[in-house]
Amino acid sequence: MTEILDAPQPVRVVGGPPPGAATLESRGVHAWFGDRLVLEDVSLAMPAHEVTALIGPSGCGKSTFLRILNRMHELVPSASLAGEVLLDGADIYADGTRAQHARLRIGMVFQKPNPFPAMSIRDNVLAGLKLAGVKCGDKDGLVEQSLERAGLWREVRDRLHAPGGALSGGQQQRLCIARSLAVQPNVLLMDEPCSALDPTSTRRIEQTIVEISDEVTVVIVTHNMQQAQRVSHHCAFFLAGENEPGRVVEHGSTEQIFGEPEDSRTHDYVNGRFG
Amino acid sequence: MTTVKDSADTLGPDENTVDDLSSADTVDTPERPAAPPPVRRRTSATTPQDRWVALGCAVSATLLTWFVMHELLTSPGWLADLVVAYLLYLAMLYLVTRDRLGHLAATDRLVSAVVVSGAAGLLVPLLFLLGYIVTKGLPSLRLAFFTHDMSSVAPTDPATATGGLHAIVGTLEQTALALVFVVPLGVLTAVFLNETRSRFRRPVRIFVDAMSGLPSVVAGLFVYAALILPPVQSGFSGFMATLALTMIMLPTVTRTVDVVLRLVPDGLREASLALGASRARTVWSVVLPTARTGVSTAIILGIARVVGETAPLLFTSFGSLSMNYNPFGDPQESLPRFVYRYIKEPLASAQERGYIGALVLILLIFALFALTRLIGRQRWSSRRTKPRSDR
Numbered sequence: 001m002t003e004i005l006d007a008p009q010p011v012r013v014v015g016g017p018p019p020g021a022a023t024l025e026s027r028g029v030h031a032w033f034g035d036r037l038v039l040e041d042v043s044l045a046m047p048a049h050e051v052t053a054l055i056g057p058s059g060c061g062k063s064t065f066l067r068i069l070n071r072m073h074e075l076v077p078s079a080s081l082a083g084e085v086l087l088d089g090a091d092i093y094a095d096g097t098r099a100q101h102a103r104l105r106i107g108m109v110f111q112k113p114n115p116f117p118a119m120s121i122r123d124n125v126l127a128g129l130k131l132a133g134v135k136c137g138d139k140d141g142l143v144e145q146s147l148e149r150a151g152l153w154r155e156v157r158d159r160l161h162a163p164g165g166a167l168s169g170g171q172q173q174r175l176c177i178a179r180s181l182a183v184q185p186n187v188l189l190m191d192e193p194c195s196a197l198d199p200t201s202t203r204r205i206e207q208t209i210v211e212i213s214d215e216v217t218v219v220i221v222t223h224n225m226q227q228a229q230r231v232s233h234h235c236a237f238f239l240a241g242e243n244e245p246g247r248v249v250e251h252g253s254t255e256q257i258f259g260e261p262e263d264s265r266t267h268d269y270v271n272g273r274f275g
Numbered sequence: 276m277t278t279v280k281d282s283a284d285t286l287g288p289d290e291n292t293v294d295d296l297s298s299a300d301t302v303d304t305p306e307r308p309a310a311p312p313p314v315r316r317r318t319s320a321t322t323p324q325d326r327w328v329a330l331g332c333a334v335s336a337t338l339l340t341w342f343v344m345h346e347l348l349t350s351p352g353w354l355a356d357l358v359v360a361y362l363l364y365l366a367m368l369y370l371v372t373r374d375r376l377g378h379l380a381a382t383d384r385l386v387s388a389v390v391v392s393g394a395a396g397l398l399v400p401l402l403f404l405l406g407y408i409v410t411k412g413l414p415s416l417r418l419a420f421f422t423h424d425m426s427s428v429a430p431t432d433p434a435t436a437t438g439g440l441h442a443i444v445g446t447l448e449q450t451a452l453a454l455v456f457v458v459p460l461g462v463l464t465a466v467f468l469n470e471t472r473s474r475f476r477r478p479v480r481i482f483v484d485a486m487s488g489l490p491s492v493v494a495g496l497f498v499y500a501a502l503i504l505p506p507v508q509s510g511f512s513g514f515m516a517t518l519a520l521t522m523i524m525l526p527t528v529t530r531t532v533d534v535v536l537r538l539v540p541d542g543l544r545e546a547s548l549a550l551g552a553s554r555a556r557t558v559w560s561v562v563l564p565t566a567r568t569g570v571s572t573a574i575i576l577g578i579a580r581v582v583g584e585t586a587p588l589l590f591t592s593f594g595s596l597s598m599n600y601n602p603f604g605d606p607q608e609s610l611p612r613f614v615y616r617y618i619k620e621p622l623a624s625a626q627e628r629g630y631i632g633a634l635v636l637i638l639l640i641f642a643l644f645a646l647t648r649l650i651g652r653q654r655w656s657s658r659r660t661k662p663r664s665d666r
Contacts, residue, residue: 070549072545072548072549075545075548077472100551100552100553101551103548103549103550103551104550104551105551107549107550108545108549110542110545110546110549112542114540114542114543114545114546116543116546116547116561116564116565117543117565118561118564118565118567119564127547127550127560127561128550128551130560131547131550131551131552131556131557131560131561132550132551132552134551176546179546179550180549180550183550183551
């Protein structure tokens with residue numbers, strides 16, 4: 001226990017993203033699926049070292065926006081977009097910027113836990129190194145550090161060679177977080193990471209989010225108002241009218257959004273009147 | 276950090292409570308009066324009565340069939356008897372069960388009977404066929420079959436003197452060479468069909484489907500016409516057979532791998548891409564390892580498709596009586612060719628040679644299946660044993 005707490009030097013990877021959290025900013029982002037405009041003019045700053053929560057009812061474009069932030073949106077065949085996403089001031093959609101490079105710096109955790117079933121727990125954590133061509137001298141140290149940050153080390157340290165799919169749902173999700181943290185991204189996007197989990201696992205993951213936010217900027221999509229209130233510093237409220245694209249109705253600090261929102265729709269939503 | 280510690284502690288008590296319970300149990304048991312052992316309830320849907328009813332229906336259906344088909348009419352043959360008896364049995368079973376248990380139970384019983392007899396109808400011929408080959412081939416199978424060829428065996432020698440090494444070697448070489456072509460090509464094509472967004476996926480898929488309908492004799496004929504006849508004139512050889520077998524095997528493997536890759540959840544691809552992997556890297560390190568067992572199944576199906584093929588070999592590898600280790604020159608024997616050669620002979624001992632060949636072919640296929648399964652699972656089994664050896 002003591003040596004874990006006193007671990008002086010964090011393990012670093014070579015060839016990965018530059019160290020530290022980064023600021024992410026979207027400017028005038030629009031998104032289409034085919035001819036349908038689903039997201040209109042989203043400009044949002046997500047400051048470094050802080051947790052930004054995206055809230056709003058289903059189908060208002062939160063997840064689409066999140067997927068735009070690390071270029072996963074373009075994987076959908078009919079999808080297109082407009083606007084800029086600035087990572088520390090540089091547009092990740094600029095000509096000559098590779099999607100892989102952006103995704104390496106901006107990690108993502110999905111709604112459904114998706115550990116690689118053909119790999120052991122250890123290999124799952126190290127998967128990012130192999131997949132993205134990142135090097136690390138101390139692989140065992142990196143595995144321990146990543147699992148520790150994701151709050152999973154204690155539960156799995158005796159069975160690192162067991163298959164990743166054999167863990168419980170909550171553990172799998174924390175394994176996925178550890179896998180994303182292992183390549184040491186500057187930003188971590190989380191798409192409703194707790195929606196498939198029980199309250200205990202949810203609490204563990206929320207602790208993890210709070211703990212990692214000093215290393216990495218976190219953007220989280222959530223349907224859970226209490227969760228947004230517990231973990232985030234900033235909130236953005238998305239809303240889509242009937243047959244209208246989603247827009248950001250209001251954004252600001254979490255206290256402001258939940259305490260004294262300017263827009264009546266935000267007030268109604270955060271107080272559970274609709275959605 | 277303390278909060279993490281707390282929640283780790285909350286996980287701990289589970290073990291304690293289990294310990295407490297078990298220790299309390301051991302203390303209490305001597306004082307308790309011996310409880311009668313719990314009687315396990317029968318949850319099976321069929322009762323002994325049902326079995327008697329089924330047996331009764333079977334007996335009366337048989338007797339009725341005999342009476343109708345042989346006393347009242349002249350039966351056209353045993354197959355007609357069987358069909359009549361089966362239908363009578365189903366009808367009786369339905370009526371009797373409806374009388375006892377009602378309409379729903381009767382329908383249920385009827386469908387069960389049809390399903391079970393369908394499975395039996397599939398298994399019985401298979402077992403019969405296997406048994407037939409074994410009883411015909413096994414008595415004359417000697418170790419010499421695996422060590423000699425036919426060059427020193429006279430046609431009049433007894434079947435026990437058969438040598439089939441040349442045929443075994445030919446089959447193994449031709450199939451292995453075909454696999455060398457088919458596995459990379461088939462897997463690559465399946466990856467192309469699944470993991471790219473090319474406009475040519477549709478035409479390629481149609482081509483693969485069309486190819487899987489290609490009669491095997493046509494594949495052989497094509498190789499014969501294109502490579503063995505003038506102007507190319509490369510001559511009969513095992514490799515020519517390999518080319519024909521490749522054409523037959525490729526669509527089977529491609530289609531199976533295609534289906535298997537489609538079963539890999541998209542979430543895994545997204546997870547890999549979100550880690551900064553390229554598409555190629557994702558396919559190689561995530562999609563294919565996940566589909567590993569499926570790919571090995573595809574290879575098994577591919578082997579099964581070609582290893583018994585005879586028609587395309589007749590005018591490509593041609594066949595031979597003596598050993599030829601080189602698949603690239605001169606005619607080469609293979610097991611199906613061997614079987615075909617001897618089974619059509621009038622001599623009883625020659626026909627027996629054919630049955631030995633068939634038996635060895637079946638054994639060889641079983642061995643190849645087992646081997647492929649083993650390779651497909653090896654990785655997992657080694658992983659599973661690792662933690663145990665660590666402790």
